[in-house]
Amino acid sequence: MNTKIATILLLASATGLAACSKKAPETLPPEPVQTTIPTTPTPPTTPTGPSVGTQAHFAGAVGSSTTIYFDTDRFNVDSQDAAALQAQAQYFARYPQLTFTIEGHADERGTREYNIALGEKRANSAKAYLVSLGVDANRIAVVSYGKERPVALASDEAAWAQNRRAASVLIN
């Protein structure tokens, strides 16, 4: 029964993704730079396109759905976020060996410590949603960067909307 609902949701999401892109940003956020973990091994490269287990492969499969976006000071998963997370859940169901991190972020228009707490909340609500779709919680790490790692650099509403995000990132 639950599986059936999940399947229906996943199907709905596939159509929803194509139709609805109101809130999605114009440009895809660049791949996060893992500057704080200098010992992270570089992923193996193959000459025939990205291999399973790389962020490029994940992004190639789900498109802009690697990242979900939030309203100011909010952390709830709305219908558009749900569609993106369903695409992610589908991908991670297909590759059960993969583990990943959800990075929570806030825009610059918040105080530093509050924003770290807010990013934590956003990343955890994305995680909870993925777990509800059947992704094993042990496969998902969570980290908040608050306002420390913006992807859009202007100080305007459009940039802030892109920075209020939870991005799923593969751990290689």
Added chain:
Amino acid sequence: MTKTFLLLLTTALVAAPAAAQDLGAQIPQDQQVESVAIEGEDDGPLRGTVTDESAWSDIGIAIPAFATDRERATPANEAGTGALGREVARVITANLRNNGLFKPVGPDSLPQPAFGQVRAPAYGTWSGQGAEMLVQGYVTARDDGRLVVGCYLYDVQLQQQLVREGWVVAAGDWRRAAHKCSDLIFSRLTGESPFFDSRIAYIAETGPKDRRVKRLAVMDSDGANHRFLTLGSATALTPRYSPDYSKILYLSYVDGNPRIYVYDIGTGKQTLVTENRNPTIAPRWSPDGKSILFSMGVAGNTDIYRIPATGGTAIKLTDNPGIDVGGSYSPDGTKIVFESDRSGSQQCYVMDADGKNQKRISFFGGRCATPEWSPRGDQIAFTRIAGDFNVAVMNTGGGGMRVLTRGWQDEAPTWAPNGRIIQFFRTEKNSGRSGIWQVDLTGQNERRLPTPVDASDPAWGPIRP
């Protein structure tokens, strides 16, 4: 040979974890400054009344070069104690001028008193210069390499000594004597508590907005003796000096997650505030240095906890589905002001130190964030978010709110040890560049502090021991 090898090996083993923790070179521990009795014109109670009743900012003070009894080169100044005496007077002049206190005139435009005149000023000369107050002093080198610095404040019109004090300092600590002398003058003329002899921990920032390098750094209250404590491979944020300056609490992403570390200045090592898989943020000391407040996210929800500074069990102080974060003790340690979005947006709340009686105090429109209790106990400074971010103060019940700054994004106020001046950091729109600024409690004398690179998250420590 084997011994040398073992020694090298040991050094390498000790050094390796420090680099892995993103730690740079160790800095010297804070030394005690010793007060000494010095000779003056009057050994009775020093209770002269200041003749000038005008505002502090209008009092003209002459600060000629400090004299010396005998020129001696010191590690502090190869040119000798006389040249060092001129430097001391320059530091005092800059301290007063930069903080908008009095009308100081420094040694470079004044005659230099002889050593014998330090205790017997040529009042006629100084009243002729238009000075109302006169600061004189001396620097002498002792045979043990330490310095004695004497500091005298005279009322030129009354022709009377108002106060004097002397200090013995290590040669490398000569600036502290200048700060002590500045504090002596400031306190005697204003009746306020001292603040110059203090240090500031902050975050030094470099690099573009999306790849900002953030390092833990410390400096004296006037920006001198600047040191970087971390190397910058991991983002460091929100430092706080312990009340005795022996440790610094701060947040680091060194293991990939936001976690609070206790950096011990004496040992140059750092430890996690609590062994835990959860993110820990917003560290604060209790006024006695025995407890640490921090905020911890569990399954996404952040609450405030207290833990003994020596380690042990963390006690949860708030238990709310909203974000509860930060926290700042009243100076008597009985209450904590903190921020919470439990009502829907960031607002300031006060609770007892054990977490009981949580009450919202901010009801003036806009948001209330990063509250910091004044060391005097009567005011709370905070970030007011109402369109722009500004530094504001209110009384401890939430009344009497006053906005002190008008930047686009002024954030995270920290109090001077005497509760008269507030530092904060200001971020520029678009570029994201940041700097430390200060403003006094009246909203006057706003200025940017000189730092070698961009700067944020200032945390002003208490008067040094």
